[in-house]
Amino acid sequence: MPTRPLHAVFARSPLPHAVALCSVAMSLGAQAQGFIEDSHANLTLRNYYLDRDYQDDGAKSEAREWAQGFILKFQSGFTEGPLGFGLDATGLLGVKLDSSPDRSGTELLPVSPSSGRAADEYSRLGLTGKMKIDKTLLQAGDLNLALPSALSSPSRLLPQTFRGGYLTSSQIDGLTLHGGYVDRIAKRNSSDYEAMTVASPNGRFNGRATTSHMAFVGGDYALTPELTLKAHYLEVADLYEQGYLGALHRIPVGPGTLSTDLRAFFSDENGSADAGKVDNQHLSLQFAYGLGGHRWTLGHAHQGGDTATPYISGTELMGISEMTMSSDYLNARERMWQAIWDYDFAAAGVPGLTARLRYVRGDNIELAAFGVDDRKEREAQWEMGYVIQDGPLRGVGLRVRQSFYRNDFPAGAAFRDENQTRLMVTYNLPIW
Template sequence: MQVMKWSVIALAVAAGTSQMAVASSQSESNGFIEDSSFNIFNRVLYMNRDFRNGPNGASTSANPAGYREETGLGIRLLYESGFTQGTVGVGVDAHSLSSIKLDSGRGRYGNGLFSQTDDGRGDDTQTEVGGAIKFRISDTVLKYGSQFTASPVFSTGDSRILPEVTTGTYLVSNEIEGLELSAGRFTAMSSQTGTSRDDINGKGEAGLKYANIVGASYSFTDDLSAAFHASDVEDYWKKYYGNVNYNLPLAEEQALNFDFNIYKTDYDKTYTNTTSDQDNTIWSLAAAYSMGAHTFTLAHQRSTGDRGYDYGVDGGGTVWLANSVQFSDFNAKDEKSWQARYDINMASFGVPGLSFMTRYIRGTDMDVAAGNNEKERELDIEAKYVIQEGAAKDLSFRVRQAFYRNSFEGDLNDFRLIVEYPLSVL
């Protein structure tokens, strides 16, 4: 999409020629070393998926069992320099990502924690290193190299031991208060189980050729914001995303929040292997009422078009929808889904750092390979505790349990225990 390539250039020129009367991030730079940070992030993940009716062909292991069970440790070293002083600041970001298999086996492999060896087992260790160079003019940053992204149309996933990593150029501009403009071009994506820069599934299979993205978000007030993003992923699709978020304060410690998200996707015939054009529109609307420690949420999501909503080659996190939950995304063709959710923060009851969540989602009218008018439902229960002080400050423990049932294939239970420990060295 040529317009996106020129958008990157236009934004850079505009940032370089604008004269802001107020102080900018670059003018307040302390220096390359002085503003640098070095963090170590550790994650242990135990994951068990129990297929209630046996493997049902879902396991990719050499000896499929009725469940998958794996445990791994991920260690991330993340260095971010400051910017050199002057009109144009220069800096670098660097990372090292390593995973260590603590438990797995051929009969239990397949939860997406590790890449697979020739004999069907998970790799014992994996390591990748990468970096990016970055430039800053005023409040505009241009970065080139390996990086993590969080755009609604190009978002690297981080639901397993290690995150996905993408390679490309990304520009983010905050020259006008409340307005953020972004544009990028990415040419490779590594999966959460593989270190290859052109690997979206951990098996070395090519995926992303290139993706061009643009975006804009604006905060009209402290309580009202809107965003629009678009992408062009070669041989896959053109995707458009919109969001409106409104927060309505009601009384002391009470508020009502509305969050609307929508994707419109036009699929490439190369991807669908069809001779006709195909598209999908999927949207969700969530209303959350918060009252002190309690939050009650209701959400509705609806998918229409020639097929369901697809993502993955543009990042495992590119599904910013209310009913994308622990196991299912409720994104099948023609699917309609409802969610009821409850959150409680125990800090109000004298236990800071402890929180609980439960939600129930039901989807109907699904058009899938097994037939039309199929149904699915999911119940999630979650508890998290973060240590607040002492030598183990910020060490967190999180338990997630999902019960998934449907009318067209096997049911499953998904259990995860996640222990995370971030350390700030610089």
């Protein structure tokens, strides 16, 4: 996508501006106890390499880029009194380390649609005002959402955020209420806010249709220490609406713990239905058993109705297929199975080292835009991560993820046969 010159967004980068904002906040805090006393700031460094090696006969044989991200966050405390006020600021900067027009498009960096060339750098500054009364918090401005139907994507160089207002309340013990209204999205590889659209891989919906806003309400209730129930509703004006019901139950079984995770999404078109027909019931059930450092997971998801599951482009849906690398497994009528093994090596005396093996398979897929059905896809994935525990590099995190994805989709489909590799080095530096 085309990007404005950096001077049109910030003078050079958002980092000096965020620092200046923190200085202003400190001067304000001198007049308001708690604003600064409870504040903190940190800088996260994220070095990210992503390589898609396509295994089909498509026009592009690979997408491979390397970039460095800087995430500077300031979070204030609240002014004293029954009604407290605060201010948060996030400065984001992404810098290209390696890319070229013939292999751009990993979504680590913005790309010009005319030349295919990735931007040398991109940046933005997010400001969030906040107001707190007892256990009720109102935020306005740049928002990071973690809703079942709208998860701010953390899976690239810089985080994806929304613009709007968000109210959370935990006045009743065990119950957290959510409500909000957002009108723009800042995607993970963009400097600007833009109108929201529905994700449309494989031509599922009209991905060009935009919405004026998204509104949501919901609640999470810990009925018992072992059982949490969730109910949420989201409306994306003139595109679609989506209800969500979920239940998470944990109980000791033998020497370990058994978790049962039930999630259900119910989606229909909304208003003028500019994205086209929406008719989907997404049901999933997942069991996980944890013992020592091991965790074994088995899950199944079933798509009912005539269309795929809708979600906002640039975000992620919190289904059980979340955090897969090469597909979303949300196609119309798809039946998805997955098996996961996680291991924390702290149980074996190596703290900071973790591993995962994952296999995902989907079948009975209908791709209406291509006039085909009964298609299949599968993905084998492994990853390892390590956070250095001692020495001068203490706190540096290293992670490698790799997947091998195959399907029998027709040529031109969004998800292509590929071998994908991601390498990440992260470091979080507390400033105060």
